[in-house]
Amino acid sequence: MTIFQYVARRLAFIVPQLLGIVAVSFFLVSLIPGDPAVLMLGPLASQDSIAKLHASLGLNQPLAIRFLHYVWRLLHGDLGTSWQTQRPVLLDLLQRAPATIELVTYSLLVAIAVGIPLGVYTAVRTQGIPSKIATMYGSVAGTIPDFWLGLVFIFIFYNRLHAVPAPTGRLDLAIPPPPTITGFYTIDGLLTGDWTALGSALAHLALPALTLGLINAGPIFAMTRSTVSRMLDSNFAAYAQLSGLPRSLIIMRAFRNAFPSIVTVISVLYGFLIGGAVLIEFVFSWGGAGQYAVQGVLNADIDPVLGFVLFSAIFSLVIYLAVDLIYFALDPRVRR
């Protein structure tokens, strides 16, 4: 099988997958209690004006018809409008999604930089104090709430040490964002040579990315340790040792064989964090897509919620496709 056939086959599955996700999320979201018309018009509105607004929003139609309308609009690139921001959901998401993706990506890089070396180290050296400490960290990382750790970091690094700027968004208030190319402030700052914006963006990213990174290094660490140690116990590692290959080479081979599993857990975390970073977005007033969706849920603002679900679904599918390509490149057995 060539790589093109492989990708084509995967892409063919994406459309039905997305349609299924839209359907499930549409009907689930419709179960959320709360009437947007009541929330929009306020507690003093008359029954009459509420009914009118229902009609103009299409809320008086049966659920199935509303679903078909929604899909029809989706196919024309219309994700609906948020009654809170009074803007098209698509525009809101285009503005906020890069904030979340940027935060999550840097967090994941921190998590990888911490989790993989620790995992390999403890798999190779199962005994000893450093391994014990790493193991302890691994089990603690899974249990600490991220928003709590974020607050602790803010207290230490902002309130006490003044090492980072105030946790209020992605940039200092006085600094204008760099010209938009990708929407990621660090990349745009780099591309346009806007060093002030770049520096400020990095300084604002430091704490939330560190918080999410240290928490989410836990599963990467655990997966790395267990798969690398399983590979080190496997037949091919024993045979390599019988053949007199150096230990460092055997560890490298074990890591390579463990890598697909590690990539899998990283990709799952990536997709999960798009929504899972929302508490950190709140703590650091990040203005990301997760925050937008939660505001939508709380205020019966349905279109932003559906838009966010669709966005994170597409994001996850893209990540999984990338992961499949990585498997394809790494493992000759997949290519059959």
Add this chain to the structure above:
Amino acid sequence: MSDVRLRVENLHSYYFAHYGTVRALRGVDLTLEAGSVLGVVGESGSGKTTLARSIMGLLPPPGRIVDGRILFGGRDLRTLTPQEWQALRGRDIAMIVPNPRGELDPLLPVGEQLVAVIRAHTDKGHREARDLALGMLRAVQIPDPERRFRAYPHELSGGMAQRVVIAIALSCSPHIVISDDATSGLDVTVQAQILSLLDDLVRQQASSMIFITRDLGVVAHVSDRVAIMYAGEIVEMAKTTEFFDHPAHPYSMMLLSAFTHDHALRARWTKEGDSPDLVRLPQGCPYASRCVRAQPRCQAERVPAVEVAPGHFVRCLYPL
């Protein structure tokens, strides 16, 4: 032929399992002469693989050599440092493993695995190592070696993978090759090809070989001397011709009779019974419970090895 390559003296290897100590090797003595092939035969659990792994210094935990010496090149291998072991394995003593498709790295082309071993033990550059690797693949008669060089383990048949592992073992012209049940998973014709190939290559390189198998028939073809193992001991050892002409141990007779079509002969040497539990070994001869010649004395005393003919040792109180 009197130049001794490897001498194993009084080797004891035990597995310290949670349910007790498995005494897998108990006082094994053997010598391997330069350019000769020693066939080691025994049923599963007799200690063949433990013997191979002990010589390679890689007993899987909780196994450990508890006593004895393994003399090679004027040194006791038990005193080697990990670095010395790493240099020695694959270069001086190489092992051929069974089920090689499961032993090779699934993500690397087999040629690269061959190159890695060559480069670990020589100062050859990648190009030279590659040339040697291709030469080795040709020597083990792999058709189209350039293509097979790039093949992954899962793309090879069992016989091809076995040839690759033989090529890896012989690539550094080791003094000693230990073949552990290397042909067991293969069908008979492939097995025969590989055996004669292995025999040729070992003799060409003037290496010595320890050929471990469950199959007495194979041993008759390839080995100069035969050692029969039972329950962690060598119960009989002799030149191959001497062994097949004058087998002396009742267990050897049982193995040999299994090859005949003569039911009466087979029945005469076979007695129902269990192999001994290596954790709770009997005081006397471990074969006594299955032995057709066993006497009360056999249960009571430990049986020493006696030389019944020059170079023919038997561990039996009532040898044939």
